[in-house]
Amino acid sequence: MKTRSAQRLLIAFTAVAALAASLPGCVPLVVGGTVVAGAGMVATDRRSSAVQLDDQAIELRGAARVSQIANDNMNVTVISYNRQVLLVGTVGSEADKQRVGAEMQRLDNVRGVVNEVTVGPGSTLADRSNDTYLTGKVKASLLDAKDIFGTSFKIVTERSVVYIMGIATRREADRASDVARGVAGVAKVVRVMDIVTDADLANAQRSNGTVATPTAPAPVQDAGAGGSSSSSRVPLPPMAPLPQSNVSPAPAPAPANNGVVTSPVR
Known part of the structure; x- marks a missing residue:
């Protein structure tokens, strides 16, 4: 009996080990809501679970919404972090760019829209492959940095321009930008972040590890943002109907200076 029990235990351990080995290397281990990247740094998502759900929605x-208004020359990607929307991709005209930005601003729970869509031809397969490569390199470089939590940032790359999204202190934002600028092939670094104070971050880490979501759009880097918590509405109500085709598109939101700091590569 003891021999059979030992054999069963050995088989169970072998199966678990095989399952772990089959998982992609970039998938972190989650223990009690804490992300463990291998044996390295440990960090939690600085957004609350409600805000994470809002971002997904x-x-x-x-x-x-983009698919409903899309045409042959429109290829736009929507990324949301801390209810701040980043738009990247290409469209065929300035009017299309304005309309996409306006439609995103109408979505529930959106604090602000950073419209980085460009007017021109769509990206090529080579462009997209290079962007994927650069995203992986920047993420790896952030994880290798020992003085910041690389998992606290969301990295998006579009035509060699790296966008860094997150909730960070001024020092963390500057350091992450320096790391991204150091990756060969990166043309420019754009930060779309909520800047918080060291005290705000320390208080959040002592409580539940999340940082309060500001009610206003993400400030420019020089304006720091602690901000008060805004309520989440999950599940969200149905989307409002699109305007009729004979109605001109609503004016676009203010130019996307809001929350963006562009850091050219040295």
């Missing part, structure tokens, strides 16, 4: 509904 915003991206899904944003993509659905």
